[in-house]
Amino acid sequence: MEAIAKNYRLIRSLSAPAICAAVVKCDAYGLGLGPVARRLSEEGCTNFFVALPQEAINLRDSLQSLRRKHSIYILSGMNDDFKDICDESIAPVLNSLEEIKLWRTYKDLVASGLPAIVNFDTGMNRLGLDRDETEQVLANTSLISPRYVNFIMSHLACADDPTHKKNEDQLDRFSNLVNVIGGRFKYSFANSPGVFLGSRFHYDMVRPGAALYGIGCNSKDRKKLSPVVELKSEILQTRSVTTGETAGYGADGRINRPSRLATVALGYGDGLFRHLGNSGRGFISGQAVPVLGRVSMDLVTLDVTDVPETLCKKGDWVEFIGAHQSPDDLADSAGTIGYEVLTALGNRFRKGYLGTIS
């Protein structure tokens, strides 16, 4: 938990004087919405982003005991049934003129409460006002009023590659918006890797998610972050096998020399991806031990031939995420990214937080 707080302080200092919000969707990237958000609130974070209405409600409940004022924004847009959810601490991110109109009608009925954010697409083509709608707003800026909207935002598609030309394309389109729409609103543009692209990308509020959890960005920037997650599991059994034998489902683990195997209580049911079969690795006392054969639902078998027997007996622990392997390292072996490693972590662990939590 101290590591998340430390990452938050780092990103805030890199992006000051911009406000530093926190993206805590998907159960704070799998790490636990309540504890993470409360710790960030204690660091002074007051703006939070989630994906779904239910996440916003859960977050509001989690933060209530702190008796501070928080702003929670729902990235997935505005629906009719949001009327029951939005209040002085929850508002949607509006992704179309239709959603803006819906929100305006609602706000005419309910004058108080948190103003919304309007999201303009600048090249991600996922959510946000499209090119036509953007032109309509640029031609008639009174389509959005500060009476019910406080921030204008957009989302970067390629910021983890600082050399990608799309970053400057998107910045051009966003800065044109800022120039035309002007100072009646505040602006938010950078996600985690966007923070590291420099102050031109920061505007009034940055929205880091991944960087808080020590993942994502490019490998150079990631080194500045504190690692947040450790994942270990226990050896259930070891065995000796001879050349020509096989291990695991499909007989896919080939034994090419007299070997010792260790079967560990961790599998794809816990988020250790099947794509790590015959390609991932764990660490015992800092020494890499390769996955042998397929990953099972609850179990994975490691080749521990090169590790002294005294270090890998039943009951000894194997590191899968930690000092020797980051979430992004593990993701590389599975052909994915650290984000998916974290959100895939299951519910069968004993989860412990280090440091102060509320």
Place this chain on the structure above:
Amino acid sequence: MEAIAKNYRLIRSLSAPAICAAVVKCDAYGLGLGPVARRLSEEGCTNFFVALPQEAINLRDSLQSLRRKHSIYILSGMNDDFKDICDESIAPVLNSLEEIKLWRTYKDLVASGLPAIVNFDTGMNRLGLDRDETEQVLANTSLISPRYVNFIMSHLACADDPTHKKNEDQLDRFSNLVNVIGGRFKYSFANSPGVFLGSRFHYDMVRPGAALYGIGCNSKDRKKLSPVVELKSEILQTRSVTTGETAGYGADGRINRPSRLATVALGYGDGLFRHLGNSGRGFISGQAVPVLGRVSMDLVTLDVTDVPETLCKKGDWVEFIGAHQSPDDLADSAGTIGYEVLTALGNRFRKGYLGTIS
């Protein structure tokens, strides 16, 4: 829920007179331990398998209200701290002579309670008595006593491929055990695909997991099973894009013709694997709509150009698992198996069960 019950009845009829147990580890393969186990109990299932001690405790609690006698076996073996868990309904699967000794000592202290199962490895090389230990038992069968053990089991590695020669190898090794150890114990060998290998593989108790949930096995046998899971999500926004544009992170979704895109509220944070980027598909009114670009944490963008606009507006639903795409079909697109599709399903859905549940 009716589908699971129907699959249970099918497997039981295929394997009769063998007892039909149920494997409900990993939250009943992600589908909900309590409701699934209670439904199976009502079908007459009294033997359950889980992976971990905590799962056994949760299962015992879930079944308590039914006031029937159940036997719950923990596949991951025996530990010192199991002493606090085992009782008249929970016992371990013992994977080594050391674990057998530990269990015997425990049972000498506590005479009552459920007897354990001993697991012999016959070629999976994952858990179970290894070749040396097996030979010790074959030479001296009094190493195991019916006083504290009721079943002898082994686990098939390649049963989903009925032509794999390992199936007969494992059967040979297991039947040798049965012949030498003899009638003092009952025997269990077949997992789901093992049930379909025929009665030679059934012995006294079969242990289906996957087949109950309509997945796994080979494609021919799978057709006999009822589909169990439906996964749908909602379109949040649609947009028109022009040739040369890109969509999503890394600008990886290439637009090669004037297109309409739909962004749906489902992402890898919900278990829609990132490996489905530019390769998976959803279904709208039975028509396939390909994933365009990378899957995000909470969102996926589909190319809906070929579907009438009236069928894909904001608020319309897209099927990802259902009549047109089984968990195993979706898994194929992601380079994995239906098992991992189910266990990866997240906690952000509204989960509903069809049919009677307790």
